[in-house]
Amino acid sequence: MKLYFKPGACSLASHIVLNEIGSSFDIEAVDTAKGKTASGADYRTINPLGYVPALEIDPENILVEGAAILQYLADQNPTHALAPQNGTLERAKLQQYLNFISAELHKSFGLFFSGRDLTASERETGTSRVYDKLRYFENILSDGRTFLLGDKFSVADAYLFVVTSWTGFVNIDISGFPKLTAFLGQVASRPAVQTSMKAEGLLN
Template sequence: MALHIILNELGMSFELDKTDTDAGKTEAGDNFLKISPNGYVPALITDEGEIITENPAVLQYLADQSPEAGLAPPNDTPARTRLQETLNFVSSELHKSFSPFFSGKDLVGAERQKAEAGVRRRAAYIEQRLDDGRSFLLGETFSVADAYAFVVLNWAGFVGISLAAYPKTQNYVARVAARPASIKAMVAEGLMEQAT
């Protein structure tokens, strides 16, 4: 979903292939493990046939295809390092803090509390990053990190975690959700109905 949003932001042409990660099959009938040996999405196949996996890498690759769009600061700048720091936080901390909720087992009692506390600790960091009134994680400019953070933070609602204790984060999620590229991706992936 994060890279789907970025593909829309950049107006790039692309094909989606829905993947059943449990079955290891794509909708087009390919063995997904042959595309991506780790078996998880996303995997991007470039026009040159290069397969790129891992959200932080794919997102930066896409941003670098159209530097003029400004979705990632230029390489070799402190701002780019800040983007990488943020992407790694979203990937290895925020994203993975949701793993217990998607383990297929019902989370109850102390186990659920512990998992929820893990998500809350990472949401509190996002809230802190937004504390100076900035619109996006790197400042006033939307970046690839915002697409990824939005997708993950949006899962809070799906797993029954309220973000009400993090009002800046809640507004931030709504801000990114309202972008035409996000709406288009959510409609295409069946998470939202097309407005009439």
């Protein structure tokens, strides 16, 4: 099994989950701008959409879309209990969170990764959009739960951790979100997160 990734990108969530599971896997970095993998392959032959993550299960089966990869990994490794059982209300809640992270929170960072300098007004509007999405999670965590589904870490926490961490890269101050800040610290301390971030060159 091989994960195609870009350091610190949303693919880090799949990387964390692979390390949470602890089975053997390979990783290969992708230069998405050039469309090349670290070994020089044309990345479009692996994922025609050009973005990460992509999980090569075997040469004939390459899974894309982070939310699908995360749930596939959880379902294939049920002893790690990284997702509630399919068909349950709890599983639907996990999917609710994964979908919100992907379609709402993740997308709200698009402007900041556009590769151009933002005007003050664009930055203000963009920050306000990110805040609107973060507030949804701040409210969920405000009942005292440690993770999105309660006391148990799930694949949605890996994804929320990665995307919320981008606020640090784009200089968005999240000190007004104390529950989310505590959540980031909690998830960052997990060995699987440390291992993944080191492997991606994000930590020493």
